[in-house]
Amino acid sequence: MRTGLLLTLLAVSCASPASHESGESVDLLISGGTVVTMDADFTVYDPGFVAVREDRIVALGPLADVSRYSAVRSLEVADTIVLPGLINGHQHAPMTLFRGLGSDLKLMDWLTRYILPAESKNVDRNFVFWGALLAATEMLESGTTTFADMYYFEEEVARAISTAGMRGILGQTIIGFPAPDYTTPEEALKGAEQFIVDWKDDPLVTPAVAPHSPYTCSREVLDACRELAEKHDVPLIIHLAETRDEVRQVEESTGFRPVTYLNEIGFLVDRLIAAHVIWAREEEIRMLQEHGVGVIHNPESNMKLASGTAPVPLLLEAGVDVGLGTDGAASNNNLDLLQEADTMAKLHKHSTGDPTVIPARVALVTATIGSARALDLEADLGSLEVGKKADLVVLGLGEASAVPVYDPYALVVYSLHGSAVETVIVNGRVVVEDGRILTVDREELWRQVERLRDKVIRSLEE
Amino acid sequence: MRTGLLLTLLAVSCASPASHESGESVDLLISGGTVVTMDADFTVYDPGFVAVREDRIVALGPLADVSRYSAVRSLEVADTIVLPGLINGHQHAPMTLFRGLGSDLKLMDWLTRYILPAESKNVDRNFVFWGALLAATEMLESGTTTFADMYYFEEEVARAISTAGMRGILGQTIIGFPAPDYTTPEEALKGAEQFIVDWKDDPLVTPAVAPHSPYTCSREVLDACRELAEKHDVPLIIHLAETRDEVRQVEESTGFRPVTYLNEIGFLVDRLIAAHVIWAREEEIRMLQEHGVGVIHNPESNMKLASGTAPVPLLLEAGVDVGLGTDGAASNNNLDLLQEADTMAKLHKHSTGDPTVIPARVALVTATIGSARALDLEADLGSLEVGKKADLVVLGLGEASAVPVYDPYALVVYSLHGSAVETVIVNGRVVVEDGRILTVDREELWRQVERLRDKVIRSLEE
Numbered sequence: 045m046r047t048g049l050l051l052t053l054l055a056v057s058c059a060s061p062a063s064h065e066s067g068e069s070v071d072l073l074i075s076g077g078t079v080v081t082m083d084a085d086f087t088v089y090d091p092g093f094v095a096v097r098e099d100r101i102v103a104l105g106p107l108a109d110v111s112r113y114s115a116v117r118s119l120e121v122a123d124t125i126v127l128p129g130l131i132n133g134h135q136h137a138p139m140t141l142f143r144g145l146g147s148d149l150k151l152m153d154w155l156t157r158y159i160l161p162a163e164s165k166n167v168d169r170n171f172v173f174w175g176a177l178l179a180a181t182e183m184l185e186s187g188t189t190t191f192a193d194m195y196y197f198e199e200e201v202a203r204a205i206s207t208a209g210m211r212g213i214l215g216q217t218i219i220g221f222p223a224p225d226y227t228t229p230e231e232a233l234k235g236a237e238q239f240i241v242d243w244k245d246d247p248l249v250t251p252a253v254a255p256h257s258p259y260t261c262s263r264e265v266l267d268a269c270r271e272l273a274e275k276h277d278v279p280l281i282i283h284l285a286e287t288r289d290e291v292r293q294v295e296e297s298t299g300f301r302p303v304t305y306l307n308e309i310g311f312l313v314d315r316l317i318a319a320h321v322i323w324a325r326e327e328e329i330r331m332l333q334e335h336g337v338g339v340i341h342n343p344e345s346n347m348k349l350a351s352g353t354a355p356v357p358l359l360l361e362a363g364v365d366v367g368l369g370t371d372g373a374a375s376n377n378n379l380d381l382l383q384e385a386d387t388m389a390k391l392h393k394h395s396t397g398d399p400t401v402i403p404a405r406v407a408l409v410t411a412t413i414g415s416a417r418a419l420d421l422e423a424d425l426g427s428l429e430v431g432k433k434a435d436l437v438v439l440g441l442g443e444a445s446a447v448p449v450y451d452p453y454a455l456v457v458y459s460l461h462g463s464a465v466e467t468v469i470v471n472g473r474v475v476v477e478d479g480r481i482l483t484v485d486r487e488e489l490w491r492q493v494e495r496l497r498d499k500v501i502r503s504l505e506e
Numbered sequence: 507m508r509t510g511l512l513l514t515l516l517a518v519s520c521a522s523p524a525s526h527e528s529g530e531s532v533d534l535l536i537s538g539g540t541v542v543t544m545d546a547d548f549t550v551y552d553p554g555f556v557a558v559r560e561d562r563i564v565a566l567g568p569l570a571d572v573s574r575y576s577a578v579r580s581l582e583v584a585d586t587i588v589l590p591g592l593i594n595g596h597q598h599a600p601m602t603l604f605r606g607l608g609s610d611l612k613l614m615d616w617l618t619r620y621i622l623p624a625e626s627k628n629v630d631r632n633f634v635f636w637g638a639l640l641a642a643t644e645m646l647e648s649g650t651t652t653f654a655d656m657y658y659f660e661e662e663v664a665r666a667i668s669t670a671g672m673r674g675i676l677g678q679t680i681i682g683f684p685a686p687d688y689t690t691p692e693e694a695l696k697g698a699e700q701f702i703v704d705w706k707d708d709p710l711v712t713p714a715v716a717p718h719s720p721y722t723c724s725r726e727v728l729d730a731c732r733e734l735a736e737k738h739d740v741p742l743i744i745h746l747a748e749t750r751d752e753v754r755q756v757e758e759s760t761g762f763r764p765v766t767y768l769n770e771i772g773f774l775v776d777r778l779i780a781a782h783v784i785w786a787r788e789e790e791i792r793m794l795q796e797h798g799v800g801v802i803h804n805p806e807s808n809m810k811l812a813s814g815t816a817p818v819p820l821l822l823e824a825g826v827d828v829g830l831g832t833d834g835a836a837s838n839n840n841l842d843l844l845q846e847a848d849t850m851a852k853l854h855k856h857s858t859g860d861p862t863v864i865p866a867r868v869a870l871v872t873a874t875i876g877s878a879r880a881l882d883l884e885a886d887l888g889s890l891e892v893g894k895k896a897d898l899v900v901l902g903l904g905e906a907s908a909v910p911v912y913d914p915y916a917l918v919v920y921s922l923h924g925s926a927v928e929t930v931i932v933n934g935r936v937v938v939e940d941g942r943i944l945t946v947d948r949e950e951l952w953r954q955v956e957r958l959r960d961k962v963i964r965s966l967e968e
Binding site for chain 2 (some may be wrong): 455
């Protein structure tokens, strides 16, 4: 049972006239937990409350003030930690269906022996939908309410996460060779534009353009992607400076290192979200900062694939917006962003030899408001503040690793995993309760996942 | 709810005469999961069964053969992974009560500002008992069935884990300055001998002698510890070559690096369990191998405290028995050994730049039979084999991160955490069911933990 020992989670109707008269009316009150706001002052209300009307936070503060409000629905969450919804800045959601396929190999062996054949033989609309639904279920149940994605058939990812009720910046991949959805980058660009037009006004989905990388897209394709993103005012997502091989290849073909090359061709723009950025020199970090590029750090994937250590302390010192991502489940192998924050803190202490580097609070910043800034979503997301969207996560303290509590930041980052999540609210709607998603038929999902796994195994035996 | 979606866990009485006639009678049958034995051939029965009589495994194999047995109690665990109980090779169990106290500091700041004052003002018999009970609860609920400990008032740790029903090698600390339990090493040695005499024949507890380290114990104390362990034929536990500072101090005072120094004084013996061993040169690795010293690797603590990278690939190549530990919860900050195996694999891929180093299976070896070898327990523990003790863990596949399954080793190490644990059996006894401990009053434990935390906070404010 995941129900916290001390947690009482009650849906109480307070719609009597007396209670309406006694306070300002709101739709949802979350009250009694330690509210860790992640605002600019790192305000913590212990215990506190958050009041929600429609899709926005309309008030929050110490629990003593909760009596000013009366709610249609009240969640009493004593002895919990209330956080802003976590934001996973880099993902390939449908690849959850390849989780654990061909582990512990060199990157090119893994891609050519497993991932590329498995993708070419299996990735279609149906695969993408169910893979994205599994990813959305895993993310929501572990506290992530928003993610940035890059894959094929991205409209199916949009359909899946709409079903699940989570937010996404969904980047349609553009790549310089035949892909499962489009044979050429030109076709993919057309498809991306249609996807943007179809989904631009959705309350949860933000369509985006995602050229795969500087070594798999030509100069012309990169230009066209940037122009398409500018035309529709949507984000631009790319893999950048992930491996030494990429640096070598880009240097050989362009004469520049990857970040410098993108700077030279005018691709470093404010709307750009760059994943990895491991191999960036000091002057390249300045280029990223000057152009307001958001960088997404993926420590577990980088360690597992032995890609290197992103210079996160230097990026932060230079004022670059750094967010946190898990990368796809095929290379991580899960989407637990609290675990990723833990690894991030430990990796940089280890790499610098300094245990004071990336304290728990900074790691949690990176997973919340840091990711929001990197994705240009900080006006609406990333912290619990009046006027922001009501995306909240309630962590129970029922697991033995959750007690005692001396410091909520250290607890959340170093001791807990996503398994501590009890309740998740996205856009004012409760989508996870008692650690389980309310918006997805899990039994049907598990059946589809097993069926698709069997198909993948058969396809690789052919 | 932690109950796996596809898991049906039924206690069925099969004590009818007919069923007794139909097969060999056993006490407990676990049947239907993917049985990952961790034996020398890495046998996996998918699906399989394990039969237990009293405290031992008497049979295991493919599920088709289960009909040969009839059991008093039957656990049907379809769609789960069945593993040998995990073995945490290095711990300071009662320090769970300091979890998250003063994070992200340099080691000496952390010790002098937080841990040492908190220990001197709080650590007594009562503190050790409840801290060890919290640790035992956390370990059992995350799949660890045996651990090696080093702390004060170790007889209280013994009392706590006996209550919980788990196994421990419990090392009474001997240190060259006044400790919470004994003022001098001489008194501590006397206390350790009494502890050994009192607990030597316990079925779950193995008492041990634990000189803290080569830089906090004199030559005379180290000799006396080794002699005491030899006299009673019990294990000897020490911290060894953990930090650069230790290397410098030991070199200054003895003229030798830590491992070489212990070799010079005849302290490297088969019964020795050495935690950390980060700063060991090639010739020192040979010394450890020649004397059969067990080494316990603690990757998360080492990363968090920025101590360095233990040369695990070299230790393994040299044939040293390497086990896995979490270190105390004060420096980790949890006791989740599956998460530790994940970090171990990623750390060494990262450090060597080679993603093929420490594949998932090797990481799981280290957490099971590797730890058993390092602790000289491999005759009874560490793998599922006929004749070994019945210590088993059942992992559910109900979390979204648990599917699909292509490779059980990759799944367990890279995707799951201890939160996947459904059922735990120690010495033939079911001690965890539905992810929650049966042998401990969790409500009372949580109350005691909160009370002791308040006391720690007050003591540091004085």
